[in-house]
Each structure stands twice: as structure tokens, then as C-alpha cells.
Amino acid sequence: MLFDIIDGGESGLAGGRGRLSGREVGLLVGALNYHSLVHPGREFKVVVLRAPDGEYPRLTDQSCHRLEWKADRTAICSLTVVSALKAGAYFDSAIMPLVIDLGGEGSEGGASFYDRAGLKGKVFKRVRFGAPIIFDAMRQGLTDVYEKRVVPRRRSQRMAAPEVSSYLSERGEQGRPPAILFGLHWLEMGGAERWALESIAVAKEAGFLPIVLTDKDSSHPWIDRPELDGALVLPMSFPLPQGEEADLLLALLREFSIRGIHVHHNNWLYHRLPWFKAFDPSIPIVDTLHILEWRTGGFVEVSVKLSNVIDIHHVISPQLRDYLALLRDVPKSRVALAPLYGLSDQFVPLAVPPANESGRPFTIAFVGRLSQQKRPYLFLRYAAELKKTVEREVKFIVHGDGALLEETQRLIRQYGLSGSVELRHPPYPVSDTLAEADLLVVSSDNEGLTLTTFEATAMNVAVLSTDVGSQASLVASQALLPRQPFAFIKEAVARTRALMSSEALRMDIVAEQQKKIMALKQFPDARGWTKGLYEGWKV
Amino acid sequence: MTDKVAAVVVTYNRVNKLGRVLDSILAQSRSVDMLVVVDNASSDSTANLLAAYKEDSRVEVVRLETNTGGAGGFAAGMERAYELGADWAWIMDDDCYTGETALEALLSGHAAAEAELGRPIPYSCSLVRYTDGSICEMNNPGTAWDWGRLIAKGQNSVIITNCSFVSVLIPRRSIAKYGLPLVEYFIWFDDMEYTLRISAEGPGIQVLDSCVVHDMPDNRGVNFGDVNFDNAWKFFYGARNESSYRWHHDNKLDWLRFVVSTFVWMRRGRVGRGLQLGIAKKILEGVKFNPSPKQVRSVA
Numbered sequence: 105m106l107f108d109i110i111d112g113g114e115s116g117l118a119g120g121r122g123r124l125s126g127r128e129v130g131l132l133v134g135a136l137n138y139h140s141l142v143h144p145g146r147e148f149k150v151v152v153l154r155a156p157d158g159e160y161p162r163l164t165d166q167s168c169h170r171l172e173w174k175a176d177r178t179a180i181c182s183l184t185v186v187s188a189l190k191a192g193a194y195f196d197s198a199i200m201p202l203v204i205d206l207g208g209e210g211s212e213g214g215a216s217f218y219d220r221a222g223l224k225g226k227v228f229k230r231v232r233f234g235a236p237i238i239f240d241a242m243r244q245g246l247t248d249v250y251e252k253r254v255v256p257r258r259r260s261q262r263m264a265a266p267e268v269s270s271y272l273s274e275r276g277e278q279g280r281p282p283a284i285l286f287g288l289h290w291l292e293m294g295g296a297e298r299w300a301l302e303s304i305a306v307a308k309e310a311g312f313l314p315i316v317l318t319d320k321d322s323s324h325p326w327i328d329r330p331e332l333d334g335a336l337v338l339p340m341s342f343p344l345p346q347g348e349e350a351d352l353l354l355a356l357l358r359e360f361s362i363r364g365i366h367v368h369h370n371n372w373l374y375h376r377l378p379w380f381k382a383f384d385p386s387i388p389i390v391d392t393l394h395i396l397e398w399r400t401g402g403f404v405e406v407s408v409k410l411s412n413v414i415d416i417h418h419v420i421s422p423q424l425r426d427y428l429a430l431l432r433d434v435p436k437s438r439v440a441l442a443p444l445y446g447l448s449d450q451f452v453p454l455a456v457p458p459a460n461e462s463g464r465p466f467t468i469a470f471v472g473r474l475s476q477q478k479r480p481y482l483f484l485r486y487a488a489e490l491k492k493t494v495e496r497e498v499k500f501i502v503h504g505d506g507a508l509l510e511e512t513q514r515l516i517r518q519y520g521l522s523g524s525v526e527l528r529h530p531p532y533p534v535s536d537t538l539a540e541a542d543l544l545v546v547s548s549d550n551e552g553l554t555l556t557t558f559e560a561t562a563m564n565v566a567v568l569s570t571d572v573g574s575q576a577s578l579v580a581s582q583a584l585l586p587r588q589p590f591a592f593i594k595e596a597v598a599r600t601r602a603l604m605s606s607e608a609l610r611m612d613i614v615a616e617q618q619k620k621i622m623a624l625k626q627f628p629d630a631r632g633w634t635k636g637l638y639e640g641w642k643v
Numbered sequence: 644m645t646d647k648v649a650a651v652v653v654t655y656n657r658v659n660k661l662g663r664v665l666d667s668i669l670a671q672s673r674s675v676d677m678l679v680v681v682d683n684a685s686s687d688s689t690a691n692l693l694a695a696y697k698e699d700s701r702v703e704v705v706r707l708e709t710n711t712g713g714a715g716g717f718a719a720g721m722e723r724a725y726e727l728g729a730d731w732a733w734i735m736d737d738d739c740y741t742g743e744t745a746l747e748a749l750l751s752g753h754a755a756a757e758a759e760l761g762r763p764i765p766y767s768c769s770l771v772r773y774t775d776g777s778i779c780e781m782n783n784p785g786t787a788w789d790w791g792r793l794i795a796k797g798q799n800s801v802i803i804t805n806c807s808f809v810s811v812l813i814p815r816r817s818i819a820k821y822g823l824p825l826v827e828y829f830i831w832f833d834d835m836e837y838t839l840r841i842s843a844e845g846p847g848i849q850v851l852d853s854c855v856v857h858d859m860p861d862n863r864g865v866n867f868g869d870v871n872f873d874n875a876w877k878f879f880y881g882a883r884n885e886s887s888y889r890w891h892h893d894n895k896l897d898w899l900r901f902v903v904s905t906f907v908w909m910r911r912g913r914v915g916r917g918l919q920l921g922i923a924k925k926i927l928e929g930v931k932f933n934p935s936p937k938q939v940r941s942v943a
Contacts (some may be wrong), residue, residue, distance in 0.1 A: 422728070422941040430819035576726075576940045623728075623943050 105133060106114060106188055106336070107148075107360075113183040123180050124152070128206045130327030134205045134339040135163035136185055141338075141359070142351040145191025145198050149184055153177040153205040160321035161207035164348075165172040165341040168202050177205060181201060189359060209535045211323040216476055216507065219349040230559050233511060236481040240589045245548065247587070248273040251398045258401060262331045263378055264411035271384040283313040283336075283360040284638065287370030290322035291332070291339065293473070295552065296394045299420075300368040301445055303392075308334060310638040312363065314401035315356065319372035342373070353379065367391040367414075374406050381413040388641060392418045392630075394552040395573060408432045416637075420444050421553045421574030421632060442633035443553055443624060449580060465497035466604050468566075469541035471534055471556045472548070480513055481508070482547040482589050488519035493597060496604060501535045503528040538563045541611065543603060545596065549587055551575055561621055566613040568596055577624055580616035647731035647857060648746065649677035653716030654737035656687045660858055673747035677727055678702045681720040684710045703727070712829035717808055718881075718937065725818050728811045728943035732813045735855070739809050742854040745769055749812040752800045752850030759796055765817045767839040768803070769810035769853040773862040780864035782807045782857055787846045787888075800848045808834040810855040817841040822936035831865075831877055832884035840892075840936070867905045868912020875918055879925045886929025898938070902926055 109118045109413045116122015116129060124132065132152060139148060156162075156176050158459045162168065189199075218232040219225070227366050232239045284307045288300050304314045306440060314335040318324065324339050326332070344352070353376065356362065364389050365380060367373050377389055391414055393404050407417060408428065419425050425441040428434040465602040468487070480502060502512060503523055516525050528537060534556070538544065544560040546569035557578045569575045570592060571584035585595045649669045654661050668678055678701050682689055696702040705723050707716070717734055724732040733746060753767040771782035784806035793800045808824075811834075824837040838847060863869070870878045882905065889898035905926070909919050 420941055425817070426819050426941040430816045504653065571940070577942050620942070626943075 106137045107185040108188050110147070110184040110186055111172060114151075114181040115183050117183065117185075124206070126328040127323065127325060128154070128483065130332075130337065131161050131163060131206050131324060131339060134327065134337045135161075135168070135202075137336055138164045138338045138340065139168070139200075139202060140185075140187035140350070141190055141355040142348045143196075143200060144187050145195055146197070147184065147186040149203050150182060150201050150202045150204055150615065151179055152181045152183070153203065154180045155205055155208040157208040157210045159205075159208045159623065160211045161323060161339070161341060162333060163339055165339050165343055166345050168204060169566060170347065171201060171203060172206065173203060177430035180562075185643055189355070208325050211321070212290075212325060216474075234602065236511070236515075237485055237589050237593075240482065240549075246586045247398050247549070255398055255401070260405065260409050261380040262408070263410050263412050266378065266382050266385065268382050268385050268455075271386055280359065280361040281313045281643070282311065282313050282363050284641065285356065285362055285365045285373070286314055287365070287367040287373030288316060288318045289317050289369035290320040291316075291324040291326040291329075291337075292322050293326070295444075295555065296369050296392070297326065299630065301326070301329060302631065303366060303368070304335055305331045306631065306635050307366075307638055310635070310642065311639065312641070313360065314617060315362075317370060317373055319370050342372070342385070357383070362387055364388045364390065364638070369394075369403055370468065371403075371406060372575060374403070374410055377410055379415045388415050389413060390416045390418055390637065392420070393424050393428075394420055395550060396554060397550065404428075405628045408434065411438070414438070416440050418633070418637075419632070422577055422624075423574040424552075440633065442628045442630040444555065444630045445558060445621075445625065463498040465499065466543070467499045467541045468543045468545055468600070469501045469503060469537050470547065471503045471537060472503045472546075473556075474502075474508040474512050476508065477548055477550055478504070478506075479547045479549055479589075480504070480512045482592060483545055484512065484515045484519055484525070485589075486545065486547065487521055487525065489593050490597050490600055491521065491524060494604065498524065498604075500525040501528060501537050501541065503532065503534060505529045508620065534559060535563070538565050541565050542596045543568060545599065545600075546570060546575065547592065547596075548572060553578060558621065561617040564611075564614050566610045568599055568603075578617060578620055580613040580620075582615050583616075587606070605624060646730035646750075647676040647705060647728060647737045648673075648731040648733055648750070649724035649727060650675045650746075651679045651681065651717065651720035651724055651734040652737055652739075653683060653713055653720055653734075654685060654689060655683040655710055655716070656685045656689065657737045658685070658687045658689045658692050659667060660738045662692055662695075663735055664735070664739055665702075667743075669699065669701070670743065671741065671746045673750060675701060675733065675746065677724065677729060679720045679723050679727075680704050681716040681723075682706045683712070683716045684708060688721040712833075713808065714824050714828040714830060714833035715826045717833070718823040718826045720941055721813070721818060721823055722937070725815065725939045726942040730815050732815075732818065733751040733810070734808050734813065735810045735903050736808065736857070736868055738858040739767075739771075740771075740856040740858060741810060741830075742856075745810060745853045745855055746812070747812075748791050748853035748931055749850050752798070752848065752852060753812060753814075755794055755798050756800055756848045759793060759798065760845070763814070763816060763819075764848055765844070766806070766814070766838060767800075767812045767853075768806040768847065768849050769855045770806075770849065770851050770856050771809050771855055774856060774858050777862065779809075779857040779859070780857065780862050782809045783864070784849050790815060793848065799851045801851065803847050803849050804842065804846050805835045806849065808846065809857050810853070811838070813841070819941075822938045827932075827934035827938055828884045831881035832888065836884065836888050837839050838891075839888075866912070867908035868914065870912070870914045870918050870922065872918070876920060879921060882922045883929040884923040884930060886926040887934075888929075889930045890930050891933045901919045909935055 112118025114123045116124055119220045218229050307314045316337045318339045359587050391407050395406050411434050419441050421442050424437050429439045470483040474480045538560055544565050544567045551573035553574045560567050567579050568581045568583045570587045572587055585592050686705050695702050721732045735743045749767050753764055757764050771779040773779045784803040787802040787804050821841045824833045889901045
């Protein structure tokens, strides 16, 4: 912590039972660390608010300095702390009042594309949830236009390469803790975030202090995860008060020996990289890219724009490597492919006898977040169509949780699948679901390399997947399906029928999955690669 | 990591020459990392011959269900090479005997040209000889206006606008950016269309130190004056494909020039009226015919 507690009030920060949950304590500590950095040496009188569920925390923005709040906020405690950082010669020693709004529970996931205000939003939402497949067909049509016509012409001006070779940061000063600056979207469940937390743990193991910046509104449910113990977490809310951005960046360079910057998903930090590179060109900068977003360009587009100030682009799939090096002309030497393999490398012998031999129903699983990207509604429509056309008993397992849970439950009833679909939620182990499955169906409209395909392959489960992202690197060529929903349903039903009638075909598909994964393993594993990278930042 | 080169050979019922072609590729001074042989549904003993190469881990045979022509075969082979992670596809016909240093010279010539010209080179091709050592008439590339630019700098390479698919080294970047040859062309002009398409950012080169031999029955170039009832089917594809390219991707004046020159050649060659009419129909068909290239996906 970058502050000393004078009076912890009922927050529980000073020890003992407080009024705040573990997550709320994490948010409060993050906010106070931020304010202690930008106002070194100052004393803060802090009022802590709690908001209704679904409201985002306000931890670092201008509202922290306004001494009024909305009627639905409840003041739950107040405390006094003082920044433990040494103030400069000219600092304001007056006590600073702060209002920290910790938000409510369940404010995660950001806003979906269908969450829009006004009448337009209402109509949009009505169509989206009234006819999900037709709506999706139109959306995929739009994606096609982007993929074929817009993206190839998308060429934002690339940031010019800096020519600075001297540095302004205080490198000679001893005693500052060696640190790595991490940029994350938010601290909640997601593939990129899971990997970001792993890399933070690797940084700690290598002896660095991880400084974790987030720039996206969220209740940050992962803020109290053990990977973040000992890290300096700064969950930022915007807009920052005038002048505080510069104070923050200068304070980070003054207080810590920044040995590297690793951007996972963080727009704010991305756009400050040119400043870092100009300020101190010796600080190595790396980003990790997971997925190509055809419609918006996503972080890949931002990364390409800033490529001249990024030393290495770590990519997790051959698709991204080729996109950067071949289609966007980023020098090959600055693109490192190190996939995130599943943790299980070993393919296990078939434990469960095939469904057609044991008499048990043929079991088809969907594993993943119940989100727009994963399209659980499409899986259910496919399940309904398949059920109509096969005589054998089929069991479907939908394993996941998320924003579309309610829609999923409704569609199960609407499609007449109540007796055939079993809904499972975390913490039910994915491995148990895969152990029961003959087939895993990935219906996503976009992906990187799905970890579930690694897991399924390790358990001899055949995978049918949309041909999106780098799924072709893992899934058998005859098991790749079109992204467009109607074509997906038709093809998926036909191929599932073929698989159900031929165990040999199912095993051929599993064998090709294994072969592809072995071929992919010629590339270093992301974990090992990152460890080596951080080791190099020690000197 | 060193770049991986995949040689791609498309074959159809040419078992007598194929073995020598494959042996010459596998004996290169700069070894190929992969050799993708596309068997275009051969009905002779090609499969037996290819079985003898099973032991060599570099060799992968792609057997197509139907004969998709040179265009389909090259598209399938290049797609496979790309999916296997090849940094380069070195493509050729099944009657192309490669000189021992052909690949090494192509790679070094390509790198030297890129360094000199300061831009990516879309492809490099070899000097193609006939079996008697003379130039192979069918495989003369078109030269660029500044063809001698590299020679002036001491390099033994010529800047070219297009070439045929006989020993062409294509970098992965060109395939990623511009896709595969047009399968729908089936045969003829697929190579010219492809090399022109991938030259959008600048022309390719012919590396004169890289030599191959094209073992054709006769050393003759393509000339519409040679159309007869036996070979008309090939000329029909050629007329449709070139008409399509000139109309849709070149300019209308060049299309007109192509039409006029085709009929001048046929008249000079005393081609019968029926065949001339057939060619005319194919030229008109080309105006409506405009296939799109298939794009590749990254697998490894």
C-alpha cells in the first residue's frame, strides 16, 4: 500500500471486521493507491459510498473530488489516510477530501452492442432477442462486408518511430523497486484476463512488483484474486481530473524502476506508450494480442497503429502472426508467436466407451461464457434441429454462465429442449462435462485459439467449430463450419449425424486435432516465453 | 528460425517424367523443407510412383478427386503449403527438371533484389530452358520497362511483369495478401493472372542464375494461329480467361487489343471459321466470367 492509515473507520483496512467485502476492499485500496501516487505526502479524508447493483465504481475520476453524490448512494464508512510517498519541495499540504464510490455488485461485462439508450435501443433489443438467429444472420452479413471490404482498406496512420535515444527517467537512483507495468481492460473473467493474471504471477516470481492499470468500468470481481496479492493495482475510472494523468505517469517513473511494460488489453495505456518510449526508450514495451475483431479492429488495430513504439507483439495464434507480419507489414522480427496451450499436454486413452457401444445417449457439449460472442442461442437452435432429425437419443450439455443466461433458459423451453439440455454453471468442473461428451460444438462468431479445444482433444472429444480466428489451427478441416448462422446449423447437423453414425470418423477427427496440436507445439508456450522475457528485464 | 520452403508440383498422368522432377527437387543444394505433390486425379500409375516417396518425411501427397486443371492443382498445393506454415511456395509443373542450385539461387536473388529495390518482391522465377538448352518459348516472362535495373547494380536478375508457373518462388506474404490462383480458370492464363495480381505493389523478378528445364513435347509458345480441333479446348479456356482478365482487371482498350490480335493470329494461321466462332464465343463468355480468388487461412 502506498498510504498509511490514520483512522480506518469501519472500512476494515486497519484490520478487524469491516463493512466492506474483499472485492470492495480491493477497490478502495486501489483508489487510495492512485490518489497517494498523484498527491504524494497528502492526507485524505475519505468518504466511501456503495451504489445499487449494476452501477460502476468511481475510483479515480473527477467525481472523487465532488462532495455530493446521487440519492441512491449509501455512505458506508469514512477513513483518514496519508500518502506514504515523499512529497516534492512545493506540495500542497492541505487535507484533501475524497469521495470514493465503490459501485454495486454485478456491474461487469461492459455494455453489449444491443444495450443502447432510447427508442432505437428498445427496437434494437426487441429484434435481437425476438429473432436471435435472423438478427445474427444480418450481423454476420455485416461482418462479411467488414472482413472483405472495410478491413483490407483500413489503414490508420501509423505512429512515427521515435528517434530519441537518451532518457529522462531517474535510472541511477537506487532503492526503487523493480516493477513491470501491466495494462488490462478490467479484472473480470475472460481469456485475455486469465492470461494477464498468469503473466502477473510470472512477474512476481521473477522478483518484480507488478503495477496493474485497468481502464474499463467494471466492478472488478477478480480484484481480490491471489495472483494480485502483492501487486499494485490501480483500477482507474475516467475522466481523470486535469493534470493528474501527467502526475500519475511521472510518479510511476519516479517511485518505481519500471523495467518493462506489458499491455494486455488497455486502450489508455496503449495511447501513452509513445510518451513512455520518448521519455525512456530503454523501457521495453510488449503487448499480447488474442483476437482479430473484424468489425471494430479492436486492440489489434490499436497495436498496429502504435507498432513503432512497441518492441515485441506477442501473439497467441498463427492467424495473428500472419495478420501482423504479412498483411500489416510489421517486421517479422517484432512478432513473437507463443500460443497459450492447454495445461494438459498428454492425450489420454479413451476412458468412456463410445456412445453407440455403451447404449448411453450421444452427448454434445457447449462450453463457454453465455455471451454474444459464443452464441449459445445458435447452439440451441442447432440442438433443436438435430433432435428433430435423429432417431437416437441425444443429450446436450450447456456449460457456462453469463449475460445471456436468461435468454438461454428461455430458448431451451421455446425450442422444446427442456428434457434434452442440461445447464451447468461454474464452479462445476469443465473436465467433468468433457468426460461425458462425445462431441464439443464451438458456435462462436469469433475466437482466438480456444482452450476448450485443447482440453477436449486431451480427453478424446471431437470438436465441431466455426471456422473463425485460429480455430483451423486446432480443429480438423472437415469439422470446420461456416460462421453464418443458417449455414452453420445446416452443416453442423449434417456433420453431427455423420459422426453419430461412425465412431471411426469421430476418432479420425480427434486424431487430426491431436496432429494439429502437436504441429502447433513447435512454437514456444506463452508461459515459458513470457518467463524468459521477464528474466531478460532483470538486468 | 530459418525460413521453410515448400516445393509444390502439380501432376496429371505424367508418371514417366514425374519421378525425375521430384528427385531433382529433393536433391537441391538448399534442401526443400516440404514437397507437396498435387495429384490431379491421375488415372495412370502416378499413385504407385508417389508411394515410393512415402518414406521421405518432406513429401506430402494431396490427391484430388477430380482433375481441377493446373489452376486448381496449384491453388490446392499452395493452400496446403501455406497451411503447413511454409514461408515460401516454389511451384512448378510435372515436367520441370530443376537445376541443383535453382532454389538456392532463387532465394538469394530474391533477397538481393529486395535489398536493392527496398520493397517486397511478389515472386521470383527461374530461367526456363528447353531440353536442348535453348530458351523455352512458352515460358518467357514479360519484362518490365526498367528490366535492367538490377543488372545495372551487378545482380543477375531481370525485372518482370508476369511469368508462367514453371519454377516460381512465391513468398508467404503474396499468398496471404492476394490469395490463391483462380481455380475457375482451370487451365491457361491462370499463371499470368496470378503473377499480375500479386504484383500490385511492384513487379517480380527472373533470377537468371536459377535454371530449370521444361521437358515439353515441342518448344513452341502460345499462338492462336495454332488452334486446331485437337487442341481447341485449351485455347477456349485461354480465350475466356484472358478476355475475363482484360475486361475486368485490365482496361477495355487492352481487351480490344487482345480480341483484335487473337483474330489476326487466327487468320494468319488459317484457323477454320467454326473454331474462330468458338473462340469468339469464349471471348464473350469472359466478359461475364469474373471469379474471385480464394483466400488462405493460417493454420501453423
